[in-house]
Amino acid sequence: MNLFTNTFYTLEHALDYSATKQKVISQNIANNDTPNYKAKDVSFKSVFQEAKNETLTAKRSDERHYQFKTAAIHPAVYKKNNVKYHDNGNNVDIDAEMSDSARNQIYFNVLIDRLNGKFSTLQSVVKGGK
Structure with a gap:
């Protein structure tokens, strides 16, 4: 029996x-x-697309063994080599980075709000709806 739904794991990977x-x-x-x-x-x-297609499943040699699946989902960091903004070879666009930072902060806040809502629901269930 899973205590947490897949939503918790999805939110964890998104965070x-x-x-x-x-x-x-x-x-x-x-x-x-x-x-x-x-x-x-x-x-x-x-x-994420690769991980959805390749889920690792353990082989069970007996029916009494627990069955589990896992998918390692990790964001990949890569360099942007195709642009050049400065004469010194640097390609950081500070305006784009600040915009990405603000967008990422909003995304993070939404994820935290959703996670808090899931925990509030779980807490309500544990307390019996009180």
């Missing part, structure tokens, strides 16, 4: 993505004036 995205954005902003620094970005959609 991992958001945290990684914020870390990458912060690194890009911090290296805005670093010569030859290449901006990084986070790709979650392509990795």
Whole structure:
């Protein structure tokens, strides 16, 4: 019996993505004036699609063994090599990074609100609806 639904695991992976995205954005902003620094970005959609297609399932040698499945979903960080904004080889667009940071913060807040709602529902069920 699962105590938590798949929604909790989906929200957990989405929060991992958001945290990684914020870390990458912060690194890009911090290296805005670093010569030859290449901006990084986070790709979650392509990795998520691969993970949906490739789920690891354990082989059971006896019916009494527990069955489990797992899918390792981790956002992929990659360098943006196709653009150049500064003469020193740096390709960080500070305006785009600040915009991405604000968008990511809103996304993070929505995920936290949804997670809090799920925990509130779970707490209500545990207390018997009181």
